Amino acid sequence: MTADIDARIATRVRQIRTERRLSLESLAQTSDVSRSMISLIERGESSPTAVVLEKLATGLGVPLASLFDLPAAPADPVSRRADQVEWRDPQSGYRRRNVSPGGFSSPIQIVEVAFPPGARVAYETGARPGITHQQVWVLQGTIEVTLGQDRFALNAGDCLAMVLDRPITYHNPTSRPARYAVVIVATPATR
Numbered sequence: 001m002t003a004d005i006d007a008r009i010a011t012r013v014r015q016i017r018t019e020r021r022l023s024l025e026s027l028a029q030t031s032d033v034s035r036s037m038i039s040l041i042e043r044g045e046s047s048p049t050a051v052v053l054e055k056l057a058t059g060l061g062v063p064l065a066s067l068f069d070l071p072a073a074p075a076d077p078v079s080r081r082a083d084q085v086e087w088r089d090p091q092s093g094y095r096r097r098n099v100s101p102g103g104f105s106s107p108i109q110i111v112e113v114a115f116p117p118g119a120r121v122a123y124e125t126g127a128r129p130g131i132t133h134q135q136v137w138v139l140q141g142t143i144e145v146t147l148g149q150d151r152f153a154l155n156a157g158d159c160l161a162m163v164l165d166r167p168i169t170y171h172n173p174t175s176r177p178a179r180y181a182v183v184i185v186a187t188p189a190t191r
Helices: 002-019 024-031 035-042 050-060 064-068
Strands: 086-088 095-098 108-115 120-123 131-140 142-147 150-155 159-163 168-171 178-187
Touching: 002 035, 002 050, 002 064, 024 035, 024 050, 035 050, 050 064, 050 120, 064 095, 131 142, 131 150, 142 159, 142 178, 150 159
Parallel strands: none
Antiparallel strands: 086 095, 095 108, 108 178, 120 168, 131 159, 131 178, 142 150, 142 168
């Protein structure tokens, strides 16, 4: 299963980079990911972490969730549970599932995350192209979200709304797993 997802990510990163007419070098500069690492990812020879994928998505100017879409997915407004991609971050162990239909043109994306006890993921990227709104709704357990200097302790049922314009860290400070839904709305940059 991991090889299938790594192959999908490889194809999508290469496809989006090519569509945007970016060389490996230019993507390396805009994403702060080394050229050699991008090459390994595009060949399916590396299982990138969530942090690396976020940097690549930011450098490509796309939402992270789009890196998990099928390369030529037909636009279907229904996303069946059996078809939803689940990916495991090799560093933190968190599992991410794209709930929204892939390939369907919508500014809204929904992701479900299963967060292991003690896990921590820190996205260093700050401002993204355009404006990205995100809401995190905790379905089970407890998580801490730090956005820039602001820290939020969230329990089951709590929902945090934010604009992704600063580095963000997710942390499960407990000895129990947590589960949360993320709703993302990205508006393109205006020129």
